[in-house]
Amino acid sequence: MQILRTPEHRFDGLKDYAFAPHYVEIDDTEGGHLRLHYVDAGPRDAAPVLMLHGEPTWSYLYRHMVPQFAAAGFRAVAPDLIGFGKSDKPAERSNYTYARHVAWMSDWLTRVDLHGITLICQDWGGLIGLRLWAAMPDRFARIVIANTALPTGDQPMNDAFRAWREFSQSVPDFSAGRIVYGGTVSKLTEEEVAAYDAPFPDETYKAGARQFPMLVPDGPDNPEAPANRAAWQVIRTLDTPVLTLFGAEDKVMAGIDRVFQKLCPGATGQPHAVLPAAGHFLQEDVGDDLVRHTLYFIARTG
Template sequence: MDILRTPEDRFTGLPDYPFAPHYQEVDDTQGGTLRIHYVDEGPSGAAPVLCLHGEPTWSYLYRHMIPVFTAAGHRVVAPDLIGFGKSDKPAERSDYTYARHVAWMTDFVKARDLNGITLVIQDWGGLIGLRLLAAMPERFARVVVANTTLPTGDHPMPPAFESWRAFSQEVDPFEAGRIVYGGTVSKLTAAEQAAYDAPYPDARYQAGAREFPMLVPATPDNPESQANREAWKILRGLGTPVLTAFGAEDKIMAGADAVFQKTMPGAAGQQHTVLPKAGHFLQEDVGPELARLTCDFIARG
C-alpha cells in the first residue's frame, strides 16, 4: 500500500479539541502496518467508553461528549478509522474494504486490550462496531446505537441514502466540513468545518472517505452481505444491553432504531429515545445530552 499521513500542523489550534494524541499500529492485511490515532481520556483503569465515528468524520466528532464522560469518572477511547482524522490513509480506493475496516478495528481493540466496553456507535461506526460486538461479545458490556444500522442488502435502501451515495461520488471538491454541516440541525462554525477538512490536505488523502459510501451492503450480493447476516444471527441471541438514541431529523436512518429494539434482546425495557433538533451527526447537535444519556445507561448497570 501507498500510505499517506496528514501533517500534524494541519491539526493545530482546532476548536474544543485539546486532547493528547495516541497511536497504535495494526496489521494492514498485506504484511505491513498502519497507524491508528486515538483519543484516550479519563482514568486509565476504568472500563472504556469506545466511541466509533463514521463518514466523513473523525474523533473530533466526539469532542463535546468526551468531557462529560470523563467528568463522570469514565475512560473514553475514540479512534480515528483508517483513512480518517490523524490515522494513516492508504492512497488507493481499492485499499479500502468493509472487511479490512473490521479487521483494522478488531486489531485495535485487541492491541489496546479493551474490555468491559460501552460501545457508542454512529453511521459507519455501527457497521464496524456491531461486527466487533458479534465477533467478540465478551469484551462488551453495553451498546449505545445512534443513527446507524447493520445492512445486509436484503431490503431496499432508503431514497435518502441513494441520493447521498450519488452525491458522494459526484461532488467535486469533496468537502467533509460542508457534508457534516448539511447533516446537522444546529450547524457548524467555519472553524469547525475547517476541522473536519483538516485531515485532507488535497484529494489524494480522501480515498477512504470517497470509498466508504460504496462499501455499504446495499444489495444482497455485496461481498459483506453474508458476513452481516451471520453477525445478525449472533446479535439476535445476545443479552448485551442496548440503548437506541436517534436524531429526529435524520432522514437516512429514520426507523432503524425500531429494528434494533425489536431484534436485539438486550434492547427490551431500555429507555430508548429520539432526540429532537438532532440530525444525522447528533454528536454535533446534542453531544452533551447523548453523553449524559450514555452515563445514565452505564449507571443503571
C-alpha cells in the same frame, strides 16, 4: 500499499481538541503496518466508553463528549478509523473494503485490550462496531446505537441514502466539513467546518472518504452481506443491554432504531429515545443529551 499521513500542523490549534495523541501500529492485511490514532482520556483503569465515528468525520466529532465521560470517571476512548483523522490513509480506493475496516479495528481493539466496553457507535462506527460486538461479545458491557445500521442487503436502501451515495461520488470537491454542516440541525461554525476538513489536505487523502458510501451492503450479493447476516445471527442471541438514540431529523436512518429494538434481546425495556432537533451527526446537535442518556443507561444496567 501506498500510505498517506496528514501533516501534524493541519491539526494545530483546533478549538476544543487539545487531546494528547495516542497511536497503535496495526496490521495492514498486506504484510505491512498502519498507524491508527485514538483519543484516550480519563483513568486508564476505569470502565471504557468507546466512541466510534463514521463518514466523513473523525474523533473531533466527540470532542465535547470525551471530557464529560472522563469527568464522570470513565476511560473515554475515540479512535480515528483508517483513512480519517490523524490515522494513516491508504492512497487507493481499492485499499478500502468493509472487511478490512473490521479487521483493522479488530486488531486495534485487541492491541489496546479494552474490556467492559460501553460502545457508542454512529454511521460507519455502527457498521464496524456492531461487527466487533458480534465477534467479541465478551468485551462489551452495553451498546448505544445512534443513527446507524447493520445492513445485509436484503432490504432496499431508501431514497435519502441513494441520494447521498450519488452525491458522494459526483461532487467535485468532497468537503467533509460541508457534509457535516449539511447533516446537522444546529449547524457548524466556519472554524468547525475547517476542523473536519483538516485531515484532508487535498483530494488524494480522501480515498477512504470517497469509498465508504460504496461499501454499504446494498444488495444480497454484496461481498459483506453474508458476514453481516452472520453477525445478526449472533446479535440476536446476545443479552447485552442495547439503547437506541436516533436523531429526529436524520432522513437516512429514519426508522432503523425500531429494527434494533425488535431484534436485539437486550433492547427490551430500555429507555430508547428519538432526540428532537438532531440530524445525522447528533453528536454536534445534542452531544450533551447523548452523554446524559448514556450515563443513565450505564447506571441502570451497571
